[in-house]
Amino acid sequence: MQKERDFKKQEQKWKEYWEKEGVYRFDPQKEGEVYSIDNPPPTISGRMHIGHSYSFGQQDMIARYRRMRGDNVFYPFGTDDNGLATEKLVEKENNVRMFDMSRSEFISLCQDTLKKIRPEFIQDWKDIAMSCDFSLNYSTISSHVQEMSQNYFIDLYENGRVYHKDGPTIWCPLCQTAIAQAELEDKEKESVFYEIEFKTEEGGLTIATTRPELLPACVSVFVHPSDDRYKKLIGKKATVPIFEQQVEIIADEEVDMEKGTGAVMCCTFGDVTDIEWFYAHKLPLRNCLTKDGKLNEGAGKYEGLSVEEARERVVSDLDIVSRKEIEHTINVHERCGTGVEIIPTKQWFIKYLDLREEFLRLGEELLWIPEHFKTRYMNWVKGLRWDWCVSRQRYFGIPFPFWHCSGCEKKIVAERSQLPVDPFSEKPPESCCGEVLPDENVLDTWATSALTPQIVQSLTEKKVFPMSLRPQAHDIINFWLFYTLARSKMHFDKLPWERATISGFVLDEKGKKMSKSKGNVVDPQKVISNYGADVLRYWISGTKFGEEARWSEKEINSGKRTLNKIWNAARFSLSHLEGYSPSERPLEVEDKWIVSKLNRTLKQYKEHFENYDYSKARKAVDHFFWDDFCGNYIEMIKSRLYDQKRNPDSAKQAMYDSLLGTLKMYAPFIPFITEEIYHEYFIEFEKEKSIPLTLLPKEGDIFTEESLMDEVVEVMSLIRKYKTEKSIPMGQRISEIVLSKEKEHLKEYIEIIKDTLRIDNIRFTESETEVQI
Numbered sequence: 001m002q003k004e005r006d007f008k009k010q011e012q013k014w015k016e017y018w019e020k021e022g023v024y025r026f027d028p029q030k031e032g033e034v035y036s037i038d039n040p041p042p043t044i045s046g047r048m049h050i051g052h053s054y055s056f057g058q059q060d061m062i063a064r065y066r067r068m069r070g071d072n073v074f075y076p077f078g079t080d081d082n083g084l085a086t087e088k089l090v091e092k093e094n095n096v097r098m099f100d101m102s103r104s105e106f107i108s109l110c111q112d113t114l115k116k117i118r119p120e121f122i123q124d125w126k127d128i129a130m131s132c133d134f135s136l137n138y139s140t141i142s143s144h145v146q147e148m149s150q151n152y153f154i155d156l157y158e159n160g161r162v163y164h165k166d167g168p169t170i171w172c173p174l175c176q177t178a179i180a181q182a183e184l185e186d187k188e189k190e191s192v193f194y195e196i197e198f199k200t201e202e203g204g205l206t207i208a209t210t211r212p213e214l215l216p217a218c219v220s221v222f223v224h225p226s227d228d229r230y231k232k233l234i235g236k237k238a239t240v241p242i243f244e245q246q247v248e249i250i251a252d253e254e255v256d257m258e259k260g261t262g263a264v265m266c267c268t269f270g271d272v273t274d275i276e277w278f279y280a281h282k283l284p285l286r287n288c289l290t291k292d293g294k295l296n297e298g299a300g301k302y303e304g305l306s307v308e309e310a311r312e313r314v315v316s317d318l319d320i321v322s323r324k325e326i327e328h329t330i331n332v333h334e335r336c337g338t339g340v341e342i343i344p345t346k347q348w349f350i351k352y353l354d355l356r357e358e359f360l361r362l363g364e365e366l367l368w369i370p371e372h373f374k375t376r377y378m379n380w381v382k383g384l385r386w387d388w389c390v391s392r393q394r395y396f397g398i399p400f401p402f403w404h405c406s407g408c409e410k411k412i413v414a415e416r417s418q419l420p421v422d423p424f425s426e427k428p429p430e431s432c433c434g435e436v437l438p439d440e441n442v443l444d445t446w447a448t449s450a451l452t453p454q455i456v457q458s459l460t461e462k463k464v465f466p467m468s469l470r471p472q473a474h475d476i477i478n479f480w481l482f483y484t485l486a487r488s489k490m491h492f493d494k495l496p497w498e499r500a501t502i503s504g505f506v507l508d509e510k511g512k513k514m515s516k517s518k519g520n521v522v523d524p525q526k527v528i529s530n531y532g533a534d535v536l537r538y539w540i541s542g543t544k545f546g547e548e549a550r551w552s553e554k555e556i557n558s559g560k561r562t563l564n565k566i567w568n569a570a571r572f573s574l575s576h577l578e579g580y581s582p583s584e585r586p587l588e589v590e591d592k593w594i595v596s597k598l599n600r601t602l603k604q605y606k607e608h609f610e611n612y613d614y615s616k617a618r619k620a621v622d623h624f625f626w627d628d629f630c631g632n633y634i635e636m637i638k639s640r641l642y643d644q645k646r647n648p649d650s651a652k653q654a655m656y657d658s659l660l661g662t663l664k665m666y667a668p669f670i671p672f673i674t675e676e677i678y679h680e681y682f683i684e685f686e687k688e689k690s691i692p693l694t695l696l697p698k699e700g701d702i703f704t705e706e707s708l709m710d711e712v713v714e715v716m717s718l719i720r721k722y723k724t725e726k727s728i729p730m731g732q733r734i735s736e737i738v739l740s741k742e743k744e745h746l747k748e749y750i751e752i753i754k755d756t757l758r759i760d761n762i763r764f765t766e767s768e769t770e771v772q773i
Helices: 007-021 050-069 084-094 103-127 143-158 212-217 272-280 297-302 307-317 353-365 373-382 445-449 452-457 474-492 524-531 533-540 553-577 589-610 614-643 648-666 671-686 706-725 741-757
Strands: 034-036 072-074 076-079 133-139 162-172 184-200 203-209 218-223 237-239 246-251 263-267 322-333 341-350 367-369 402-405 411-413 436-438 467-473 497-503 734-740 759-765
Touching: 007 103, 007 533, 007 671, 050 072, 050 103, 050 467, 050 497, 050 524, 050 533, 050 589, 050 614, 076 103, 076 452, 084 103, 103 133, 103 524, 133 143, 133 452, 143 162, 143 445, 143 452, 143 474, 162 272, 184 212, 203 263, 212 218, 212 263, 212 297, 212 307, 218 272, 263 272, 272 341, 297 307, 353 373, 353 474, 367 373, 373 474, 445 474, 452 474, 467 474, 474 497, 524 533, 524 553, 533 553, 533 671, 553 614, 553 648, 553 671, 589 614, 589 648, 589 706, 589 741, 614 648, 614 706, 614 741, 648 671, 706 734, 706 741, 734 741, 741 759
Parallel strands: 034 072, 076 133, 218 246, 367 497, 467 497, 734 759
Antiparallel strands: 034 467, 162 341, 184 203, 184 237, 184 322, 218 263, 237 246, 402 411, 402 436
């Protein structure tokens, strides 16, 4: 072995080797239990970020363990490359705006851009040593996936779970598309609470609002039925200032009497409560907003102004009773951070609110790691208010397989044989009384991503659904996990997976969220270039599922030291194993001790991995490797190996077993260096072409004298401390060490201590003045 390790050269070599040899390729003919992983398809919206490497690295450690456990691991790789995130990337890469181009031109540009950037994007995942079968791959915009997505959507339509209707829609003015409830994020924003006076027959009625620009859309004023201040006004009319429309004053128990003035205007639409009141009280519809977030003709002289501009102008035109600066929570679109509006549009919905109790039941059945993330899912399901809006007013996505008759509004469904179909370029299967027009929307990308278990099942004839594992980050529990579970319930009436592992986020060293604006973002590509993927993966393995990880240069350096230690320990071991052929043989006591420690560690390691606690598994290996193997055992056997005494072949066999066991246990975490050392020597005896294809050792019995040898190790530690205190070099021979009579039960192990620490004589005494140790 080389003295210095060239990690860049080695990592490139093994990436090419794994691909060429098909090391991670799924074999449907292989015997053994199939362990199937519903690997999250990363969105092509740039390069892999540190959060990706963290989350995907964690799941890969599970995949590698299961493979070395003996399972037949089904681990395909896909990319989510349609929808808003991809469109935004294409606009940025090509310096264009979607709405400035024709639909066909923009779709063509998206396809060309993806073709150019997809290989480099996928390479990022190969660079962190993802052990996926990259030959089993899919794209959510491929014709195959489009056919599947359209087919399953037609199934829902035919089963009465899809409807198309006009109504209030959550709308992003920047992206100019409808979005679903799951795509909302809460954002704290500074604002002003304005108190505004409406006129009534009884005099003034003061309402409080943060959105005076919505006055032209006001359709009623609500008060609490028990509020004595307003009881006499219930059922009467109020006149909206500036716009002069008269609206009814209505009682509703949802009104918070303590908030503001206790009287609130209802506009169509300011928030979700407005929607509920709109339906519950059959209110008229007055819309004052355009799809790009400006005021329309219903706003009179304010037409064409942005929401912010209109608010400023309306406030200046009003006689404001009072104003109060506040900080409150608004809903923003999670893709772009823009405050959303609610406007009336016609959209496609998947009906699922009636399945709420079933979703809760399935959430209880799913095995959650960590368990506490189940609460987030359950709260989300309990808080669902709307059916799933799945139509998007964008270009690059999977088209709805429908046409509409302009005469009778009949929906014409594509024939299954036409799929995948683009209604813009293909003819409908039938004519109607009027002009037949294509549906202009595309499916929400989550509606297709929610079918990943079915998509990957289509890649193999082997049964892999329901799947074994769904690994993902916690921020998409409300998206990908919930939607996939919902689709599986609606189509198959079962859970899509046995368990879900949930990853946390990566924070900076101070525990702050990373962002480009703060300049605290860590680039995983740079980490790999500077230290290697093994060091990055070692850092990843230091935290559990569900935990937020703080980026730490200290931990990166710890990983670097560990890899150097492994390399040097292997160099020492293999220099003595050269020409040695492993075999079963009687072992000396210290050799039995290290093998016993190995067996104990293997048992702990497997128990931790079976509980999906890879972090504890790695720490168990660290302890064995650093303390037992390097810190003690190698020191014990050096004189036996160099001087060829006291059965050196026994030491070589124990060293062989211990180093190979260490490499195998480390292999899920640091695959490159373990592969390199495996090929230096062990491949000749293990026969498998790659260490991840070998099986973990079976743990044997615990050595009955292990505890006595532990005492010997403790005595040697005390002697080393004594030498340090006396400024005696560790390698310097000592003529005599005096031990307490209490340690005389270790007499038969004295030769081990003498050989290890270069001591000529050890004697025991009861005299406290003589005792050195």
